[in-house]
Amino acid sequence: MNIIAASGKGGTGKTMIAANLAFAVSQHESVSLVDCDVEEPNLHLYFPGPVVSVPVKTLIPRIDTEICKFCGKCGEFCNYGALSILKNNVLFFREMCHSCGGCRIVCPEKAVTEEEYGIGTVEIRKPSTHLTLFSGVMNPGEVLAPVIIRRAKELGQSGLTICDAAPGISCPVIEACSDADFVLLVAEPTPFGLANLRQMTELVRLLEIPAGVVINRSFGRDAVIHEFCEKEQLPVFLTIPFSRGFAEVQNGGSLIAREFPEWEQKFRALYTRISAEVSR
């Protein structure tokens, strides 16, 4: 089973929910936790430990200017503006390249070969017997987040996988949600949170993935979220109140399920609810 924690808005508590859920479940069974927020991965901060790093590479063109006749076909083909052909030179803008491999195919002289280029890593940690963490980490300045997400998910594939998605509704989130059995939408009970929950709900409907909601940092005034969830027939599984105590626990790199036994229970119960929804 693949469970994804997601939200349109950033900072609603996706990482916190994914980490607590994985911690609570891993007290009894094996879990893979995958950090799909490769621009800003944070799960490892809550599960420190020795690391094994697997490099993530992509293919970029290498043009042999001895063979190249500077005909310009590759530059014309490249839809991302990564190749610019001058009279007797070829300029390659690596950050524009999407690694599609088309330039190699289109070259009539076979002057284009491809070589590997590192854009990030997947860091693997084993913080406890039943928990393995796979963190996708994109090198700053790179843009091909989906490639790293795909690799982290491949390595982390197991009987039960919990993924922490990036904020938003665009390509990194769509990549994280591919193959998902359930999306856990983390909502903040504010007008911002509601607006972004609405967009995220549209996305999970489009992807046809069942979803449920966790309300985070509640001040006890969550009517707007509940009304929306009722209308959309989204179950609300759990409400986590705002508390300075909780904020301190998380800010310091710990988890409420680790510090408070009743919260370990609540996250276990959340997992039971999700399993029931998935097998329905």
Add this chain to the structure above:
Amino acid sequence: MKIAVVSGKGGTGKTTVSAALADLCQGSLILADCDVDAANFGIVFPAEDVVSEPYAGRDVVEIDSDVCIGCGKCEDVCRFSAVQVIGDAAFVHPLSCEGCGTCMLVCPVSAISRKKMVSGEIYTGTTEKGPLVSAELFAGSGNSGRMVHEVKRRAFSFAKSDNLIIDGPPGIGCPLMATIGGVDAVLMVTEPGVSAVHDLKRLVVVCKKMHIRMFAVINRFDLSNQQVREIEAFCQAENIPVAGKIPFDEHVVAAVSACMPVTRISCPASDELSRIRAFVSDSMKDS
């Protein structure tokens, strides 16, 4: 002066800070919301007379199933797993397709064509503080970096002689880089938590690569003193001025719920935001 409010980590208070800076600005002003995945600036400053334009920023391929012979060459070359032969014809998954056109190169029967896909709407409207350029990415439309670029381009075309405040996206990937290219400075909103501090450090790497002037703001600073010291030490080492430290203040929560800038309420957070604005504008004048 063109300022982008960014953070690395989401939810640190970018929109709250952007709205406060805009509210405190006296002269003419342009607002832009570059968080096209989750645009919220317009919730605080509702726009009137909004002109909405579809944005077709993304290419996808189409396969004519009448012409397709199902040979599978397209599926073999596609690096994005976007094409799949089912039965005797190939089909495209539009969510996965990156529009590169490599499949078109290998199709023996020219069954594949490329078209522009509308991936969202760009809005230009008038708020009480000045024009607001924002956008809404349609769910599942992929690439938001190009759309951010378009929002910023339009805001810049307004902003020739004015002040521009951009409410930026979280992260350090394409939307962020599209947001900060060409601005005069970024205001990085962080908070004293392990995640936010980690993300700030990665954000600084990207801003340095792009040679953008940086200021830091520590939000909800009184939730952990030890990490505030770590942030301050980091900023000092990186030569990044800390423009201010905003306390945790329930008035901020109330202002967000009421969809208004917190600077309209007299409270500790609001006082600090006034000082932050003064600090940034004085520093920019000096140089």
